[in-house]
Amino acid sequence: MRRLLIAGNWKMNLDRGHSLALVQGLVESLRSISNVDIAVCPPAVYLGELGKALHGSNIGLGAQNAYSKPDGAYTGEISCAMVKDVGCRYVILGHSERRAIFGETDQMVNEKLHAVLAAGITPIVCVGETLQEREAGKTQQVVRSQSIGSLKGLSHDQMLKTVLAYEPVWAIGTGKTATPAQAEEVHEDIRTLLESQFSKETAQKVILLYGGSVKADNALELLSEPNIDGALVGGASLKQDSFEGIVRAASSVNK
Numbered sequence: 743m744r745r746l747l748i749a750g751n752w753k754m755n756l757d758r759g760h761s762l763a764l765v766q767g768l769v770e771s772l773r774s775i776s777n778v779d780i781a782v783c784p785p786a787v788y789l790g791e792l793g794k795a796l797h798g799s800n801i802g803l804g805a806q807n808a809y810s811k812p813d814g815a816y817t818g819e820i821s822c823a824m825v826k827d828v829g830c831r832y833v834i835l836g837h838s839e840r841r842a843i844f845g846e847t848d849q850m851v852n853e854k855l856h857a858v859l860a861a862g863i864t865p866i867v868c869v870g871e872t873l874q875e876r877e878a879g880k881t882q883q884v885v886r887s888q889s890i891g892s893l894k895g896l897s898h899d900q901m902l903k904t905v906l907a908y909e910p911v912w913a914i915g916t917g918k919t920a921t922p923a924q925a926e927e928v929h930e931d932i933r934t935l936l937e938s939q940f941s942k943e944t945a946q947k948v949i950l951l952y953g954g955s956v957k958a959d960n961a962l963e964l965l966s967e968p969n970i971d972g973a974l975v976g977g978a979s980l981k982q983d984s985f986e987g988i989v990r991a992a993s994s995v996n997k
């Protein structure tokens with residue numbers, strides 16, 4: 743059985759005071775949840791301080807990005823060893839905003855993925871189609887191609903340590919969620935792809951998250967789908983009650 747993971751992607755939101763207050767509130771309110779993995783991914787400058795606030799809790803810390811090179815003249819970048827050093831257990835890679843705004847390609851995501859795995863951190867690799875691609879009937883092609891490109895060269899063992907997030911770009915921050923059936927269809931196809939690239943056993947064990955306007959009131963039906971193993975949450979992870987509602991929905995799923 744796969745354990746559900748709920749990860750909050752704060753993006754470039756919340757100042758230091760609000761970040762600390764949110765983390766402290768979540769530590770208290772989610773203390774009793776033991777059947778779901780939980781993570782928050784705050785802006786990089788707050789990782790060290792929030793890592794201390796999360797220490798000993800059941801909430802993991804994640805970074806929103808990390809660079810593939812170990813050190814050197816890469817102004818503005820942060821290495822995987824650095825994010826590990828401040829307590830990160832997760833790193834989000836290849837988010838559609840990184841791909842669309844900062845020009846990240848599958849190859850760049852793949853290089854980062856190998857570096858993150860080598861550092862002993864769990865990568866959350868994002869893939870997903872735009873509205874135009876969906877309307878052109880290219881969802882499967884785009885998601886498969888991004889997955890193959892991003893996951894290149896992984897061993898079975900490394901694949902088992904990697905989380906994938908299907909995030910249709912048209913559903914991110916728009917309030918338009920994929921229906922559970924739409925999301926499940928893509929998740930099932932990703933699992934079929936993993937089966938062909940790795941093995942049935944490996945494919946069955948990989949955690950596949952859905953992301954795109956997940957809220958407390960739509961989480962349960964999405965998370966109840968057989969191949970949806972959690973959520974990557976943007977907007978709704980910025981407030982204690984909405985993030986808590988999603989984690990509680992995940993905790994109540996029985997499958």
Ligand code: PEP
Nearest residue numbers: 914915953954955976977
């Ligand atoms: C995201 O950015 O990963 C995301 C899913 O955002 P939202 O939940 O706001 O759609």
